[in-house]
Amino acid sequence: MSIQTLPQPAVAAEQSKKILYLDNLKVGLIALVVLHHAAITYGAEGAWYYTQKTTYIGAVIPMLLLVTINQSFFMGFFFFLSAYFIPGSYERKGAARFVRDRLLRLGIALIFYSLILSPILIYLVDYFGKGRRITFIQFLSGYHDWINFGVLWFVAALLLFTLVYVVWRMISKNHWSKSLAAPSSKMILWFAAAVGVISFVVRIVFPVGRTLNPVGFQLAHFPQYVALFILGLVASKNNWLDTFSYNEGKKFPRYAARLLLLLTVIFVIQTVGKMPDAWFVGGLHWLQLLYAVWEQLMGFSIIVAFLTYGKVLWNKSSFLMGKLSRNAYAVYIFHPLVLVTLALSLRNWDVDPALKFLVVAPLAVVGSFLLASMITSLPGVRKIV
Numbered sequence: 001m002s003i004q005t006l007p008q009p010a011v012a013a014e015q016s017k018k019i020l021y022l023d024n025l026k027v028g029l030i031a032l033v034v035l036h037h038a039a040i041t042y043g044a045e046g047a048w049y050y051t052q053k054t055t056y057i058g059a060v061i062p063m064l065l066l067v068t069i070n071q072s073f074f075m076g077f078f079f080f081l082s083a084y085f086i087p088g089s090y091e092r093k094g095a096a097r098f099v100r101d102r103l104l105r106l107g108i109a110l111i112f113y114s115l116i117l118s119p120i121l122i123y124l125v126d127y128f129g130k131g132r133r134i135t136f137i138q139f140l141s142g143y144h145d146w147i148n149f150g151v152l153w154f155v156a157a158l159l160l161f162t163l164v165y166v167v168w169r170m171i172s173k174n175h176w177s178k179s180l181a182a183p184s185s186k187m188i189l190w191f192a193a194a195v196g197v198i199s200f201v202v203r204i205v206f207p208v209g210r211t212l213n214p215v216g217f218q219l220a221h222f223p224q225y226v227a228l229f230i231l232g233l234v235a236s237k238n239n240w241l242d243t244f245s246y247n248e249g250k251k252f253p254r255y256a257a258r259l260l261l262l263l264t265v266i267f268v269i270q271t272v273g274k275m276p277d278a279w280f281v282g283g284l285h286w287l288q289l290l291y292a293v294w295e296q297l298m299g300f301s302i303i304v305a306f307l308t309y310g311k312v313l314w315n316k317s318s319f320l321m322g323k324l325s326r327n328a329y330a331v332y333i334f335h336p337l338v339l340v341t342l343a344l345s346l347r348n349w350d351v352d353p354a355l356k357f358l359v360v361a362p363l364a365v366v367g368s369f370l371l372a373s374m375i376t377s378l379p380g381v382r383k384i385v
Contacts, residue, residue, distance in 0.1 A: 207282020
């Protein structure tokens with residue numbers, strides 16, 4: 001997930017300038033991850049370690065909308081950004097060193113989360129949230145989910161995708177010999193719609209919400225993840241982020257706004273037709289097809305909009321933004337600990353959970369970055385996170 005500049009002195013300054021907006025976007029995406037899980041904690045649909053759901057529809061709808069829009073793009077965007085920097089890193093390091101570094105950076109995080117952080121999180125919820133007053137040792141004696149990647153399913157998937165890329169590079173003698181021009185807006189939309197159709201087919205068997213244990217993969221979303229990972233590699237090879245037309249890119253916020261309106265129409269159709277929610281997330285239903293295509297069109301529109309306007313408006317940095325960007329990976333790893341601790345601490349506060357969301361969500365974002373900063377300052381940790 002990290003974004004790194006090239007080390008060569010002659011080009012480092014120029015290339016660092018080019019990717020400042022990607023670092024800034026990464027900070028925003030990480031904050032959205034924390035807000036996403038806070039929304040699930042207090043109202044939106046989804047699985048999380050500890051939940052305390054509000055029943056007020058006026059609060060549930062905004063949180064559900066946040067989660068729905070986030071899901072359409074934010075994790076796929078991470079795969080795109082991660083893939084964008086892989087070819088350059090591979091070229092500089094060679095296959096052996098590249099794989100070793102990836103195993104160190106991604107593999108250790110997976111082991112740590114599964115063997116240490118995940119049991120601690122589940123114990124905290126059991127002890128404080130469910131009232132099971134047992135010692136941690138007693139809890140571990142009956143604990144069986146040692147392979148539990150939790151939110152680090154993304155890291156596991158990224159490691160898998162990266163290793164597949166390495167194998168492909170090693171067996172392919174003439175990779176990407178032909179340059180590809182940056183796509184037009186119509187090409188992007190057609191591609192997104194195609195990914196939506198593929199998602200629809202996958203969700204007939206693997207509906208949204210069904211998790212492939214123990215790695216935590218939701219295969220319902222993987223057509224987008226695979227597509228955007230590949231697009232990140234192709235974009236890097238062909239310098240798409242620099243050559244993509246601003247005039248094409250500025251159309252996508254309008255597309256996203258229209259798609260948001262379409263989502264309202266879809267929900268009205270579902271409500272009037274008294275169609276079950278399950279028709280959205282899986283099975284051979286026309287509503288599932290409509291939603292799957294909508295989701296990809298929305299996701300790709302948001303991603304292109306952020307890349308387009310990010311390059312123009314956010315291609316600058318500061319000491320604070322540099323610090324936040326540097327700690328983004330650690331925030332991803334440790335934000336469940338901050339969010340769950342805050343939620344458990346306020347569990348007995350006698351107010352509606354919607355109000356708790358307004359308090360906990362910003363505190364979780366700030367607290368996650370502060371904790372990440374402290375952790376990355378420890379000796380040796382910076383090499384891993």
